[in-house]
Amino acid sequence: MEPIVNSATDLSNVTYMFLCTILVFFMTPGLAFFYGGLVRKKNSLAIMWKVFSAIGVVGLLWIFGGFSLVFGKDCGGFIGDPAQFFAFRNVLFDIDKQYGATIPLLMFFMYQLMFAIITLPLMTGATAGRLNFGGWIGFLICWMILVYFPVAHWIWGGGWLAKLGFVDFAGGTVIHITSAFSGLMAIIYFGRRPDYDECQAPHASNLGLVAIGSAILMFGWFGFNAGGTGSSNNTAALAFANTGTAMICAMVLWCIIDYFVSGRHWSFEQLMTGPIAGAAAVTPASGYITPVGAIIIGFAAAIVCYFCVYLSNKVWHLDDTLGVWGVHGMGGFIGTLFIGILADPRVNGIAAGGRQFLIQLLGAVVVGAYSMVVTWIILVILDHIFNIRTTKQQMEEGLDPDLLKENYFGTDTDAAEAAAVAQ
Secondary structure (H helix, E strand, C coil): CCCCCCCCCCHHHHHHHHHHHHHHHHHHHHHHHHHHHHCCHHHHHHHHHHHHHHHHHHHHHHHHHHHHHHHCCEECCCEECCCCCHHHCCCCCCCCCCCCCCCCHHHHHHHHHHHHHHHHHHHHHHHCCCECHHHHHHHHHHHHHHHHHHHHHHHHCCCHHHHHCCCCCCCHHHHHHHHHHHHHHHHHHHCCCCCHHHCCCCCCCCHHHHHHHHHHHHHHHHHHHHHHHCCCCHHHHHHHHHHHHHHHHHHHHHHHHHHHHCCCCCCHHHHHHHHHHHHHHHCCCCCCCCHHHHHHHHHHHHHHHHHHHHHHHHHCCCCCCCCHHHHHHHHHHHHHHHHHHHCCHHHHCCCCCHHHHHHHHHHHHHHHHHHHHHHHHHHHHHHHHCCCECCHHHHHHCHHHHHHCCCCCCCHHHHHHHHHHHC
16 A cells, blocks of 8 residues: 655644644634623623634534635636535645645645634624524524635635735735624624613723733734745744734834823723734735834734724724724735735735735725625525524623523622622
């Protein structure tokens, strides 16, 4: 029998991708903790349930056709061949140089799976308290098939946008624009919660959980961006440095802006939010720019994303509970455009210029619009067939005790004891 191990595999690069894959996977629990601490305590477990559930649901979709739809042989520029890699067919230790010259396709399969898992959970914060569990699972399945898989193929799988020259190094468009603009449409569709006027800007219920979640997200983001190279090389080092630089710059400027806007006082919650905006913005450009470009993107993200969150909450009164559209959507949007302004051809062969900027603008607008339209269609159909909305009573009492029959602090006795200890 012939061995199935490919002799062209570079084990050092496999090790590098193994670590990056773990870092990206770790971001999903981090997102659960981050959102779980930001929402009201009565919905904390519910939103974490939704985030964690994506690991199983998206994982099955990815194994049974999802990876093929994204990275299979191109079918008309829109989608990949669904049978090519179905259930690990033709994956194992084969190497596809388009997706990694020295790592098995199996390693690339697992790395990309982690991106697929975390994408739609990003929008859960936009509809906290308004979408029940059955509605979430149904929407998750339909959205992955109709939005994520096609868009990822357009850009990363050799589809029509890739052929046009559009680039997205680590997911600013594929992940952040799709999920956040879908979240924006979901906000419009579901409307405001009954008690929105009383709690337009609720304080985080558990800042400790927010800190843990934000720290994990920042930690994992280095693998999220640097792993896009598929190997341990100079571009990976630049993407790694760009990620940290953008987070640092966004954190500082975000906090300064909030200090003056919120009445001259510092906020721990905002300290944890700023770097997330910087990371989201630098993600699409991280493998095409120098650290000087990352500085510009980090500062720009703090300004643009902060005021987008402010506009959506204070001016337009959108019930975007956790600022998903402002932070992730607009962060990914401006980062995508900055490729056309700051990309240095010495880094990865992509040069900034008017043509590249227009291509990036076209791709970002098309993906954002496509995500919103398809999201609306999915929600309308599901809402007419199934009961996907939470009731007024569930929103008032909280999803944790009503849908999960559980509370963040366990039983009522445990909660009372925890309150006594806190006092």
